[in-house]
Every structure is written in C-alpha cells, then in structure tokens.
Amino acid sequence: MRVPLSWLREYVDIQLTPEQLAERLTLLGMEVKGVERWGAEWRNVVVGELLTVEPHPRADRLHLTTVSIGSGEPLQIVCGAHNIAPGQRVPVALPGAVLPGDRRIERTEKMGIASAGMLCSGDELRITSDGEGILILPADMPLGAALVDLLGDVVLDVDVKPNRGDALSMLGLAREVAAVTGAPVRWPEIDVIESGRPVGERLTVTVRDPDLCARFVGRWVSGVRIAPSPDQVQMRLLAAGMRPVSNVVDASNYVMLEMGKPIHTFDAAAIHDGRIVVRRAVAGERIETLDHVERHLADDTLLIADPRGPLAIAGIMGGAGSEIGDATTEVIVESAVFDPISIRRTGQRYALRSEASLRFEKGQELRLARIGADRTAQLVAAWAGGAVAPGRVDTNPEEPREARVAFRPSRVNRLLGTALSTAEQRDLLRLVGVATEEAVPASTTIVIAAGTRPLSVPAGTTETLLAVVPTWRRDILIEADIAEEVARVRGYELVPAMLPRTPTPAWRPDPLELRDAVRATLAGAGLTEVVTLALVSPRHGEVFGWSSADIAARGETAAEGSPITVTNPLSSEHAILRQGLVGSLADVVSANLRHGLQDMAIFEIGKGYGRSGEQAIEWWRAGLALTGAGDPAAWNRPARPVDLDDAKGLAEMLCRSLGLEPSWTALADEGVLHPGRAARLAGRDALGALCLAGRVGELHPRLLEAWELRTDRLVVAELSVAGLSGGALPGVRSTPPPRFQASERDLAIVVAREIPAAVVEAAIRSAGGELLRTVTLFDIYQGAPLSAGERSLAYRLVYSAGDRTPTEQEVEAAVAAVTASIAAVVGGRIRS
Amino acid sequence: MDLAGLTRDLEALRDEVVSAVAGTQEVSALAALEVDVLGKKGRLGVVLRGIGGLPTDDRPRVGAVANAVRVAVEEVFQARGVELRAKELEARFRAETVDVTTPGRPIRRGSLHPIVETAGRIAEIFSQFGFVVHEGPEVEDDLTNFQMLNIPPDHPARDLWDTLYVDIDGKLLRTHTSPGQIRVMHASTPPIRALLPGRCFRYEAIDASHASEFFQVEGLMIDEGTTLGDLRGLLDQFAQAMFGQGKRTRFRPGYYPFTEPSVAFDVECVVCGGSGCPACSRSGWMTILGAGMVHPVVLQYGGLDPERYQGFAFGMGVERIANLRHSVGDLRLYMENDLRFLEQFR
Numbered sequence A: 001m002r003v004p005l006s007w008l009r010e011y012v013d014i015q016l017t018p019e020q021l022a023e024r025l026t027l028l029g030m031e032v033k034g035v036e037r038w039g040a041e042w043r044n045v046v047v048g049e050l051l052t053v054e055p056h057p058r059a060d061r062l063h064l065t066t067v068s069i070g071s072g073e074p075l076q077i078v079c080g081a082h083n084i085a086p087g088q089r090v091p092v093a094l095p096g097a098v099l100p101g102d103r104r105i106e107r108t109e110k111m112g113i114a115s116a117g118m119l120c121s122g123d124e125l126r127i128t129s130d131g132e133g134i135l136i137l138p139a140d141m142p143l144g145a146a147l148v149d150l151l152g153d154v155v156l157d158v159d160v161k162p163n164r165g166d167a168l169s170m171l172g173l174a175r176e177v178a179a180v181t182g183a184p185v186r187w188p189e190i191d192v193i194e195s196g197r198p199v200g201e202r203l204t205v206t207v208r209d210p211d212l213c214a215r216f217v218g219r220w221v222s223g224v225r226i227a228p229s230p231d232q233v234q235m236r237l238l239a240a241g242m243r244p245v246s247n248v249v250d251a252s253n254y255v256m257l258e259m260g261k262p263i264h265t266f267d268a269a270a271i272h273d274g275r276i277v278v279r280r281a282v283a284g285e286r287i288e289t290l291d292h293v294e295r296h297l298a299d300d301t302l303l304i305a306d307p308r309g310p311l312a313i314a315g316i317m318g319g320a321g322s323e324i325g326d327a328t329t330e331v332i333v334e335s336a337v338f339d340p341i342s343i344r345r346t347g348q349r350y351a352l353r354s355e356a357s358l359r360f361e362k363g364q365e366l367r368l369a370r371i372g373a374d375r376t377a378q379l380v381a382a383w384a385g386g387a388v389a390p391g392r393v394d395t396n397p398e399e400p401r402e403a404r405v406a407f408r409p410s411r412v413n414r415l416l417g418t419a420l421s422t423a424e425q426r427d428l429l430r431l432v433g434v435a436t437e438e439a440v441p442a443s444t445t446i447v448i449a450a451g452t453r454p455l456s457v458p459a460g461t462t463e464t465l466l467a468v469v470p471t472w473r474r475d476i477l478i479e480a481d482i483a484e485e486v487a488r489v490r491g492y493e494l495v496p497a498m499l500p501r502t503p504t505p506a507w508r509p510d511p512l513e514l515r516d517a518v519r520a521t522l523a524g525a526g527l528t529e530v531v532t533l534a535l536v537s538p539r540h541g542e543v544f545g546w547s548s549a550d551i552a553a554r555g556e557t558a559a560e561g562s563p564i565t566v567t568n569p570l571s572s573e574h575a576i577l578r579q580g581l582v583g584s585l586a587d588v589v590s591a592n593l594r595h596g597l598q599d600m601a602i603f604e605i606g607k608g609y610g611r612s613g614e615q616a617i618e619w620w621r622a623g624l625a626l627t628g629a630g631d632p633a634a635w636n637r638p639a640r641p642v643d644l645d646d647a648k649g650l651a652e653m654l655c656r657s658l659g660l661e662p663s664w665t666a667l668a669d670e671g672v673l674h675p676g677r678a679a680r681l682a683g684r685d686a687l688g689a690l691c692l693a694g695r696v697g698e699l700h701p702r703l704l705e706a707w708e709l710r711t712d713r714l715v716v717a718e719l720s721v722a723g724l725s726g727g728a729l730p731g732v733r734s735t736p737p738p739r740f741q742a743s744e745r746d747l748a749i750v751v752a753r754e755i756p757a758a759v760v761e762a763a764i765r766s767a768g769g770e771l772l773r774t775v776t777l778f779d780i781y782q783g784a785p786l787s788a789g790e791r792s793l794a795y796r797l798v799y800s801a802g803d804r805t806p807t808e809q810e811v812e813a814a815v816a817a818v819t820a821s822i823a824a825v826v827g828g829r830i831r832s
Numbered sequence B: 001m002d003l004a005g006l007t008r009d010l011e012a013l014r015d016e017v018v019s020a021v022a023g024t025q026e027v028s029a030l031a032a033l034e035v036d037v038l039g040k041k042g043r044l045g046v047v048l049r050g051i052g053g054l055p056t057d058d059r060p061r062v063g064a065v066a067n068a069v070r071v072a073v074e075e076v077f078q079a080r081g082v083e084l085r086a087k088e089l090e091a092r093f094r095a096e097t098v099d100v101t102t103p104g105r106p107i108r109r110g111s112l113h114p115i116v117e118t119a120g121r122i123a124e125i126f127s128q129f130g131f132v133v134h135e136g137p138e139v140e141d142d143l144t145n146f147q148m149l150n151i152p153p154d155h156p157a158r159d160l161w162d163t164l165y166v167d168i169d170g171k172l173l174r175t176h177t178s179p180g181q182i183r184v185m186h187a188s189t190p191p192i193r194a195l196l197p198g199r200c201f202r203y204e205a206i207d208a209s210h211a212s213e214f215f216q217v218e219g220l221m222i223d224e225g226t227t228l229g230d231l232r233g234l235l236d237q238f239a240q241a242m243f244g245q246g247k248r249t250r251f252r253p254g255y256y257p258f259t260e261p262s263v264a265f266d267v268e269c270v271v272c273g274g275s276g277c278p279a280c281s282r283s284g285w286m287t288i289l290g291a292g293m294v295h296p297v298v299l300q301y302g303g304l305d306p307e308r309y310q311g312f313a314f315g316m317g318v319e320r321i322a323n324l325r326h327s328v329g330d331l332r333l334y335m336e337n338d339l340r341f342l343e344q345f346r
Ligand SMILES: [Zn+2]
Pocket: B269, B270, B271, B272, B273, B274, B275, B276, B277, B278, B279, B280, B281, B282, B284, B285
C-alpha cells in the first residue's frame, strides 16, 4: 500500500525521518518496500503570483501574464488556460525546469511574444488529474519557494500482510506508528450536518442473503454538484496510487484509504423507488459494469439490486446504469460488510479485483460500516455540496464488543524463549490497543488453536489473563497470536539468540548420499551438471518418450503411467510433467549449440513423473548427454569425436564406483535411439541384484532433425540407480591382493558376427572355473582368413588362486573347459 | 716371447687402446671395445697368456707391468664412459627439449550445478546441528500443501502462492516445501530436526527474480521446549556458516498462515555490507528466509499435541542463497544451463 506521509501525519505525529520510520515499521512487521520522494521530479518549479492577466494580442485562446516570483523583475509568461486571474498564486516552471515525463521547459516565443517559462496545471505536475486549468495554490504559499518543498511528499510502499487487513489504511498504519512511538492516534472528526427528509423515507434496504452481507448502512445526500475534488484531495489520492474521478467518487475512495472501509456510491435517480435489495443473482441475469463490460452473472454472485434488476456486483464493481455522472444530484452511500470468501470467489470468477475487493476479502469489522457511511456523507457534503438526509438505513445496527483471548504469560515466555514479567507483557500489549484483564484460571479456557482444527484447554492453576482485542484486530484469536504481539511490539530484535538445548534426534540415513556420490563421479569424469525444468511441452513428451519397456533398479520406482498435465499452464511449452530426462538434456545441448559451443558432456539427476489412475508417481533417474569431441582437440592432437563407447565407459565407471558389475545387451525397438547403437545396461551387485539399469545409445538421427539439433551425433543415457531416490552408498567389501602369481592365457575366439561379445564373454565365464579371475576383451578382428560371416574376439583370461600359484595342468584344464563351452554354447572355435 | 717383448706388447696394446678409446664416440662402441680388450677372450688376455712361456723369475715383473696396463686401460674406459654418457644424455636432452610454455593436454573438467551444490551446503550446515534430510513428493495434495498448513480454501493468504494445478483430482504441484512438515511429523516422533530440500512450482511469469520452478529448503524442529529464541540462535549460526563470520543479521516479524509467531530473517547485504545499494533496495539488508513457530493447527494436523509440543519451521529459496553466494543477479541463469555459466562452478 502506498502511504503519503503528509496524509499519515494527519492521524499521528511523526518525529522520525522517513527512513527511520520505514525501518521501525519494517521491524514491527509492516515491511516498507520502498521510500519514494513524491515531487522530486519538479525541478525549478516555484510559487508565483499573477500580477496581470491580459489577452494575447495575436491569439484569442492565449493570455499574456506577468508573474512575480518574489525576487527580480516580474516574468512575462504566455498561458492558454482560462481559470487564471490576477492575485492568484500558481506553480511557475522556470526556464530549465524539467516536469514529470522528462518535459523540459525553455524560454520560448508564442505568437511573437516571448514567454519566460510556463504556468503548470495539476496534470502537468502529476499531482491532480486536472489538465485544463492552472493549479491554483493556496494564497499563503511563499512566493519563489520551490514547489517540492511545499507540495512534495514522501510515499512509503508498505507491504501489508494478508492477515492485517486492518492496516490497509492510513488510520490502520497510524495505529502501527503509535505502537512504535507511543504517540496518540487522532481520528478524524466525523460531524454530519443533517437536513431535509430523513433517509428512511427515501431509501429501503432489504438483505435477502444475510450470510453474504452482514451489514448494510445506507446514507443519502441530496443536491450535490459533481465537480473535481479539492486539489489537496486529488494530490493525496494520486500519491496513494488512485486516480481522482469526481468529488463524490473521490470521497468514497478517500474513506477507503483513510479507514480501510470500501464504500460505493450510487446515483439515487437510477434506483427504482429507492428500494435496494441485496441478494444472490438468479440464473440468466446480466449487468453492464462500470468498465462497460456486459457480464453474465453466476447464481452465487451477490448483487446490489433494485426491484428492476442488478445495480452492482456487491463489493466488486458498480453498474454503469447507476454510476455517479456529471448530472447526478442525489447520492446514495453504500457502506456494507460482505462475506470475504464470497467476495474472493466472485472477484476471481470475473477476474475483477480492486482495492475495494482486496479489503473485503480480508474481512471487515461491522463497526466501520456505520463510521464509513457517516464519514463519506460528511465528505460528499463538504466537497460536492448538498444536504445529508437525517439518519441511516442500517440492516444490522448491533456492533459486537471486543473479543477476549485468554493467555498464560508463562506460555508466552515458553514460546518466545523470554522471561518477561506479566506486567511487561501487559504494557507491551497496551501499545497496540490490547487491554488486559485478570482472569480466574480455574474457570478460564485457553484457545490453543482455532480455524479448521480448534483446540482449547483449561487454564488450570496457571496465571491467566484475558486480552481485550480491539474490534479491528480480526487476526488475534489464539494464545500464540498474543505471543506474537508481545514479541512484535517489544521488537523481535530483543528475542534472545540461543542454541537448542533439547535432545538430539536419532541418526537417520541421508537420502542425498547416493545422489551426491553419482554426481561426484560424473563431474569427476568431466561432465557438467545441469538442472532443467520438470515442466515441458506435450510435444516434448511425444518425441522423447521411450518406446522400450522401462526397467527400474532394485528399490527404485519404475517409470510408468501417462503424463501428468497442468490444467492452468503458464504456456503450452510447460504444460506437462516430463517422463524422462533425455529431452531436457537435448534442449540444453540445443541451446548451447546455438551459443556456439560444440563439445558438450552434461548430466542431470532429476525426476520423471507419471499418473496411474488417480495416483501420481515420481521416479529418480540420472541422465547424460555427450556430443562433439570425446577427447578435445589440442595444438598437437586432433579431436576425437564422441561415440557410444564414451557413454558406455561412463556408465561402466559409474557401475564400478558403486561396486556393480556392468553387462550390456542390445536394445531393440527403442524409437528414441539409433537402432544399431542402442544398448541396455544392467549393473549387478555381488549377489546378482539389479542395482543399475538403463538405456545408453545414440539419439535417433530423425530426432536430431525433428529437434533441430545441429550436431552429427548425440549420445545419451538414462539410468535408474538403486538408492538414487534416497538410499545410502553401498559399502565396499575388500579382499587382500593375491600373494601368488597369476597365469594369463590369450584366446582368440572365432564366432559368427551376429553373436554379441557379451554372450561370448558369458560363455567364457560360465565355464571358467573357480580359478578364472578376469576376462578382458582386447581385440576384435574380421577379414581374411576368416569367412565373411565371422569375427574373432581376443580375450585375455587371468587365472589365480588365493593360496598358491595355479599349476600348468590346472590352467590348461580350465582353458580346455572354456574352449569346449565356446564350441557348445556359441558355436565358436579357437583361432591359433 | 721374452720379457722385453711382452712388456713392449703390453705397452703397445695400452697405447693403442688409449687412443682407440679416445676415438670412440658412442657408449655402445666403447662397450664393444671394452669387451674386445678386457673381455674373457679379449686382447689383453691373449697377450697375458704369453706369460706362461716366460721364465718363472720374470713372471712377477711382467705381472706388475700387466696389472699397471690393465688398471690404466680400465681407467681410460671408465673415464671415457662417463664422458660419453654425459654427452649422450646432453644430446638426448637437446633432442627432447620441448617448448614448455605450450598448453598441456586438455582434460575435460566437470562441474556441479550451483543450485544443487547450495542446497547441499545448506543441508551440510544444518546437519551439524543434528538436522536430517527428508524428502516429499512434488505432485502434492491440496490438503497437505495448503489445508493442513492452516490455509483453507479461499483463504486470502492463498494469494501468496500462485498455484499450478494438475489433472488429478485434489493434486497440485507443491508451491513450497512446507507440506513436508506434515509428512515429517507423521513419519517421526519428537524430538524432530528435519531438513526438506526440493523442487517447487508456482504459476509465475519468469523474469530476473521470478521462476516457475525453483528450489527450497525447509527446516523443522519440534520438541517440548523449542523456542523462538532457539530459532534465532540457529539462524544466526546458519548465516555465519553460509555467509561468513561476523555477518550481522536481523530478526523481524513476518507472516505465514502456518507459523505463529512468524519471522522474516535478514542478513547484512553481501554487496554493500549494510550501507545500502540497489541490490538491497538501499536498506542494507537482504531477506534470506521466512520462519516462525509452527502453528498449533499445523501441529495437530501433524498428529502432535500443541499444548505439549512446540517448535519452529523455516524455509528458504535456494536460488536466493546461491545468488548471494555467487553474485548472481538473474534467476534465469540457473535453469538456462548455459554451460559457459555453469562451468565456472568447478
Ligand atoms: Zn546493499
């Protein structure tokens, strides 16, 4: 809320500088987001007095004036306005002045006569909305004084929290200032001079839906003349961020900003028979609102109506038909209290939220309905003339007394960690208008919680007080609210800084542990971690959705279900939750290619999301993407382009860093990947459990094209890792290094080309015997003298035993077993 | 062969070898020559074999001469060997000399994302105070995200969280990590010290200071005597650990429906040190988190008796902390993943 200090000062004395005040309010919980110097733009604008006003000799529409600015010769200034006369004091922009909007004033010549500056309208200074006439200043303003020193202001931008609707007004904030400084709050004197026919004879108000309208106070002002408001009123409204409209409308806005009570004014002539009905809309009803939009009304919308139909959407916006216009002479003032939830829903339904509805939404005290009606009637009569009809129409004159909230000073201290005496607490509460009464604990109930889970406990024998909560403080309901007021008024800064002295909870495994280990491994291998958006476009999901079946690692959630769709997305680009990481990584690659980068190795650990029926499923995956050079070029070395083996090597390293043994199978029918370069990885622990599973491959060339990825190859992987969703790092089980010599044998195995190396290796291992330690593929050969359908895979087999060196015979026997198995299982032969 | 002849032969051999050794230019040639002269079947041996034909009386004298010759020859080989090896090493060094000022072989350097790292750092600091990490779902229930946090439907405070809803009834994308408070309370019994990091979502147009997806870390501590003073002390410790010792902090009232009293926590501006600058809106302070004593309604929804248990919760934006740690002025940098930005975080 924008708070002009000159206006605030009307209700409370302030000795602090604006900056000091801003800090004190912030520390009180009324956060001041900005301190604006209002009028700081008026450079070189001073107060002048019109000495002469003559017609311009050569232009009918212009005047030739002489103006004194106190010192020096009077200035000759040409002026186009018609509201000026000798003796008036006016703002004079001297040559060199700069007006709002960066308008520079120079010495000019108008129709052959020199003009030494300009007389300013309120609009030109942006302090009133009047652009026609010159702003006429009060006669006591000193000649030659800078206008900014007289009309300049300081405007605080206060962030009033949603629970403090009572502070959304000058008076509300004056109360907060008073809590800081101890100065008294001055309420405006509301003195309504009444005359003529009583309102009761002119106006009836019937509330059909009292659940939505707790009180409606009506006032009538007769014989008004619609005109602009006094300049000072316009200045205040503008500084507070509202556009002045007319004296009557401004009066209602002024009261809203002054005391937080939204008011609506009607042209009484438009109200049939002076009969107002407050009711819910019926299906099919329509209204043209003030913004000249025809609105079809839903049947739970609360209306202000007359017997002929809707006049206004209650609390939200008036109707065009009963708007105050230039011809209005009779004014009805509506000062009502509406149901906050209904106002909130209605405002959202019609996408109409205003300063008024904002205040209704936060709840209004019933008392203000009466005060606001009187104040508005008073101001309308003062600014627009006319007579206020005697009396009010009031649908619910009963005004509830202050609520009592019981609290235990000891519990306040227990919450805050303080040791404040009861007397200190009472003194602090008094500063925010909360009186306290002593209570008899035995017969007092403490409200611990309210709202949807209320809880009360008997005070027992503990010292208990009753806080007498002012009617405007609708936020103080429970004991903890009292504790906050005590702490707030005393200053949170005085809350002692302690360290918890309560028992330490039991140890619990850290769910980030395994994720961090995987991150460290991949970053250590040269990959850059990225974090991408979980919300992607539906097309993203279509293009990058895996077509092969998902396999999750042990204990991890499988990727399944259809995409979860956002029903109110910010844009179609972010309308579904992703089901995999590869598309997101492709986007990162794409963006960086556009920046001119070519070599990339990136990874992300993130979630996929799916829905299965009404269940949302989330799973963790590690994704990586490589493109450009695998080994970067240097001055003495060409680049080596990245290929599938780079990604496989990284995946294998990841497996081994987690104590898993990797194995590969060809991945068929995976539309996202190159059909000849798509692999499925299985990493198993010593017991054979699948602890790492995933797909590794080259992105399908069709996808490169569809996604406009300007690179030859993009190698990607998406891995499910046991523990990624919150598990711990597996421990390392060590064995001592072999103390006896190992034996090595190299075997070149000729098999049909289509037999995967992993199958051959498995055949070796299955027949390897207990002495076989490692099997390493070290060469693949195809070509003469092998036949066209054959290839030779060369393996190095290492045999060792823990307690001796294996004998020649043992090794030979083991190799023979392997040879036999190769022949039997994969139809291979040994090439000598 | 007589004594004189043998002596002459020995001396001649010596002279010849000395000059041959002096003439060798390579260590390998010298070694070959050495074998040729001093080896088992070497020329010195051949000459000495003539000793057998001398009279017994002459033998010691020839022996002495022969020994002197052997010693002299060996010395020559030794000296020349040292000389030649030094020369060869020198030649090798000349041949192998490189321009050491050229760049080394490039090794790809990885990096870790500043948001994940900062969240990790926050967790690390609080773990020193006994906080343990919990995680909750990102697709949350309206009930847990709002209602159990004392934000019923149509509550005006719902404006504080512009929400993205999904096509599953009653579900939404969590707008904060606070629903984790409820989940932790259900999953454990006091004393509770929990930390909840994670991704959050808001219906928010993206600009330098707003993101539709962002990361938060929530903290929760509940016991019988946990106070607002404990919260303040802990947050002070956190600020020192994260931003450096001696950083001033400010504890002031805030507002959240799920805490009472509520707190906003500021640290001295890391840009200007508190004197006021555009980064801190000239206030000298930067708000780094919101906090407060857990509201009794929330405690009850968590299954705890608010008359017995009390405690605090705090929540901070990871991006905000990362901004201050790494002098980042635009939130968008984190999710744009421009590698030229990310690779700085090694
Ligand atoms: Zn600063």
